[in-house]
Amino acid sequence: MEMKNLKRLRATLVIGTVSILGTTAGWAKDAKVAYIPCGQVNDGSWSQAGYDGVKAAKDALAKSGTNITVDYSENLSPSQAEVAARDYATKGYQTVVLHCGTFANAAYNAGKDFPNTNFLIVVAPKSVGNVWTYIPAMQDISFVAGYLASKMSKSGAVGVVASYNFSNITWQAEGFRLGARYGNPKIKTYSNYINSFDDAGKAKEAAQAEIDSGADVIYSATDQASRGIYAAAETNGNLAIASYSDQSKLSPKTVLASALANIPLLVEEMVSNSVSGKLVADKVYSVGMAGGIGDLAMNPELSKTIPPEVAKDVQTLMAAIKSGQIKVPAISEPGQSEKYDLSELKAK
Amino acid sequence: MTFSSFLELSFWIPLLAAGVRVATPLLFASLGEAVSERAGVINVGLEGMMALGAIVGFLVAYWTGLSWAGLLAAAAAGLAASLIFGFLTIFRGADQVVTGIVMNILLLGLASFAYASIFSSAHVVAQLTAIPIFRVPWLSDLPIIGRPFFAQSPIVYVVYLLIPVFWLLLEHSQWGLSVRAAGENPEAVDSAGINIWYLRLQAVAICGAMAGLAGAILAVIQIGAYVDGMISGRGFIALAIVVFGGWRPWRVAAAALLFGVVDAFQLRLQVSGVPIPSPFLIGMPYILTIVVVAFVAGRAGYPAAINKAYPLRHFSRKARKLLPADSAAVHPLPQENS
Numbered sequence: 001m002e003m004k005n006l007k008r009l010r011a012t013l014v015i016g017t018v019s020i021l022g023t024t025a026g027w028a029k030d031a032k033v034a035y036i037p038c039g040q041v042n043d044g045s046w047s048q049a050g051y052d053g054v055k056a057a058k059d060a061l062a063k064s065g066t067n068i069t070v071d072y073s074e075n076l077s078p079s080q081a082e083v084a085a086r087d088y089a090t091k092g093y094q095t096v097v098l099h100c101g102t103f104a105n106a107a108y109n110a111g112k113d114f115p116n117t118n119f120l121i122v123v124a125p126k127s128v129g130n131v132w133t134y135i136p137a138m139q140d141i142s143f144v145a146g147y148l149a150s151k152m153s154k155s156g157a158v159g160v161v162a163s164y165n166f167s168n169i170t171w172q173a174e175g176f177r178l179g180a181r182y183g184n185p186k187i188k189t190y191s192n193y194i195n196s197f198d199d200a201g202k203a204k205e206a207a208q209a210e211i212d213s214g215a216d217v218i219y220s221a222t223d224q225a226s227r228g229i230y231a232a233a234e235t236n237g238n239l240a241i242a243s244y245s246d247q248s249k250l251s252p253k254t255v256l257a258s259a260l261a262n263i264p265l266l267v268e269e270m271v272s273n274s275v276s277g278k279l280v281a282d283k284v285y286s287v288g289m290a291g292g293i294g295d296l297a298m299n300p301e302l303s304k305t306i307p308p309e310v311a312k313d314v315q316t317l318m319a320a321i322k323s324g325q326i327k328v329p330a331i332s333e334p335g336q337s338e339k340y341d342l343s344e345l346k347a348k
Numbered sequence: 349m350t351f352s353s354f355l356e357l358s359f360w361i362p363l364l365a366a367g368v369r370v371a372t373p374l375l376f377a378s379l380g381e382a383v384s385e386r387a388g389v390i391n392v393g394l395e396g397m398m399a400l401g402a403i404v405g406f407l408v409a410y411w412t413g414l415s416w417a418g419l420l421a422a423a424a425a426g427l428a429a430s431l432i433f434g435f436l437t438i439f440r441g442a443d444q445v446v447t448g449i450v451m452n453i454l455l456l457g458l459a460s461f462a463y464a465s466i467f468s469s470a471h472v473v474a475q476l477t478a479i480p481i482f483r484v485p486w487l488s489d490l491p492i493i494g495r496p497f498f499a500q501s502p503i504v505y506v507v508y509l510l511i512p513v514f515w516l517l518l519e520h521s522q523w524g525l526s527v528r529a530a531g532e533n534p535e536a537v538d539s540a541g542i543n544i545w546y547l548r549l550q551a552v553a554i555c556g557a558m559a560g561l562a563g564a565i566l567a568v569i570q571i572g573a574y575v576d577g578m579i580s581g582r583g584f585i586a587l588a589i590v591v592f593g594g595w596r597p598w599r600v601a602a603a604a605l606l607f608g609v610v611d612a613f614q615l616r617l618q619v620s621g622v623p624i625p626s627p628f629l630i631g632m633p634y635i636l637t638i639v640v641v642a643f644v645a646g647r648a649g650y651p652a653a654i655n656k657a658y659p660l661r662h663f664s665r666k667a668r669k670l671l672p673a674d675s676a677a678v679h680p681l682p683q684e685n686s
Contacts, residue, residue, distance in 0.1 A: 212616070231572055
């Protein structure tokens with residue numbers, strides 16, 4: 001019985017592969033793109049940002065004469081995502097976007113079996129064959145946020161509350177700490193990891209632990225859990241800096257600024273390049289401010305509290321990072337930013 | 349912060365205060381669960397009931413502008429959910445663990461669906477104003493314990509009162525004696541003419557109301573917002589705390605406080621920059637819970653009749669008279685001497 005099922009499965013796979021070969025001839029003009037995010041395409045956050053990018057790519061490609069159709073699958077577990085990715089590849093989709101950090105294995109596994117489909121996976125270790133990873137290198141903009149935090153801190157200590165000690169999240173947290181040191185070499189910097197994107201209660205206590213140690217500006221490198229960080233900052237009359245999206249409305253009296261990720265732009269470029277065959281083999285697309293990823297949105301209610309010379313220095317710093325004069329390193333171990341030689345930042 | 353600061357009061361006082369804050373929602377859930385388990389019903393659906401309490405409490409507090417109305421509504425919602433759970437497990441004899449898991453899946457999904465459909469527009473900023481802490485006169489000036497225990501949100505003082513109330517109710521009242529007997533030897537309760545179903549349902553209802561409150565404390569009091577997934581396993585931690593506390597209110601309270609303090613401690617260790625990998629530090633309170641539960645539960649043991657339904661055919665004549673007439677008709681009494 002099991003053997004029979006296996007044979008049937010293999011037969012399906014063979015038919016699937018044949019059908020892809022049948023459709024690849026026409027993909028340059030009329031491609032199908034599938035989008036598989038962590039959550040829902042209207043979540044107002046991560047999953048929606050990626051979807052906006054896919055739609056922008058569709059519009060941009062339409063102008064150059066390539067029509068793509070876009071389909072999506074929402075709220076999948078990593079194993080379900082792999083099934084969906086394989087399903088789309090079987091149906092002849094040219095590009096499958098896996099916009100969720102936990103889908104890396106799904107992308108690599110499906111990539112091996114469907115060489116004619118491009119798989120794009122957000123924040124993964126490597127690009128290999130027909131699988132490309134794209135990473136918002138948030139350490140550039142969090143470095144700027146750290147610089148601003150150090151200038152706004154009265155206590156001489158700032159902190160970051162991060163979700164997972166993982167890849168670009170750690171880069172972001174350490175980038176903030178390094179930026180704070182760049183602004184004030186004597187500043188104390190703290191970090192906390194809470195192992196969750198949405199445990200607001202733990203985020204609040206993590207921020208409180210840093211505030212108890214003297215920090216008065218807290219950077220949020222989490223997702224929805226940031227509400228807890230703002231609650232702690234409100235209780236203690238401190239400042240916070242948000243990440244990924246403009247969150248000044250969530251806590252107008254504490255969120256000084258928001259470090260934006262420009263996820264739609266990153267996804268748009270990845271999809272456009274994938275459909276038009278411009279992706280470079282084995283290249284990891286880790287894109288920072290030089291590539292347009294990372295911007296600072298000021299809270300209009302609090303921006304007047306920023307001294308004009310500080311605001312000017314922040315602009316100068318952003319220009320220096322964009323032009324490559326200052327290179328922010330990707331530090332992947334918590335605390336290593338404390339030992340980093342600040343003179344190494346300036347490009348030689 | 350350096351290692352030497354671990355020896356100073358300025359480290360320990362905020363740590364204890366944080367421990368009390370972390371423990372408060374856990375303790376609400378655990379006290380209720382202790383009563384339910386003592387009656388022979390393990391409610392694995394705590395996590396889901398907490399999520400329901402969080403969303404209902406938040407919505408009602410947001411719409412009315414009254415935190416206490418949110419808390420009351422959350423208790424009512426938790427109670428309603430527990431009545432469904434109680435009906436299935438006690439009256440219909442469904443497996444308690446399986447039913448609890450189903451309740452978790454159902455209620456967690458319901459909570460996030462409700463939030464998403466009510467606040468589908470991302471432009472709405474739904475949040476509540478923070479509730480200020482209340483310093484208890486005189487007590488908050490006590491050395492060392494004053495600030496951690498008596499300069500807290502008012503809900504913390506409610507839980508201080510609930511610990512002795514649950515202790516008296518469970519261990520020193522007629523009702524508590526019946527409840528404990530229902531969990532150890534339901535036949536004895538039954539032959540005393542007490543309706544075991546209604547007794548267990550009362551215990552489960554208390555558990556549900558407390559779980560609803562626990563979720564609302566997180567959303568309404570501690571954060572002032574509802575965040576999808578904000579319960580983050582606290583319902584399961586509360587289950588472990590009940591075992592850890594040996595089903596006794598005072599020990600359950602101590603266990604919850606210990607968990608809270610260890611969790612607050614690991615966050616401060618991370619701040620201190622100790623060269624211990626953060627995943628290990630984050631895991632500390634959970635590792636502690638597993639170790640202690642394995643150690644303590646081995647000796648204490650669950651109530652004997654836990655997850656054992658008491659079928660209607662076992663009912664004594666005396667207890668059966670307390671049932672509605674129709675259920676006696678559906679399940680006719682077996683003829684004696686036949």
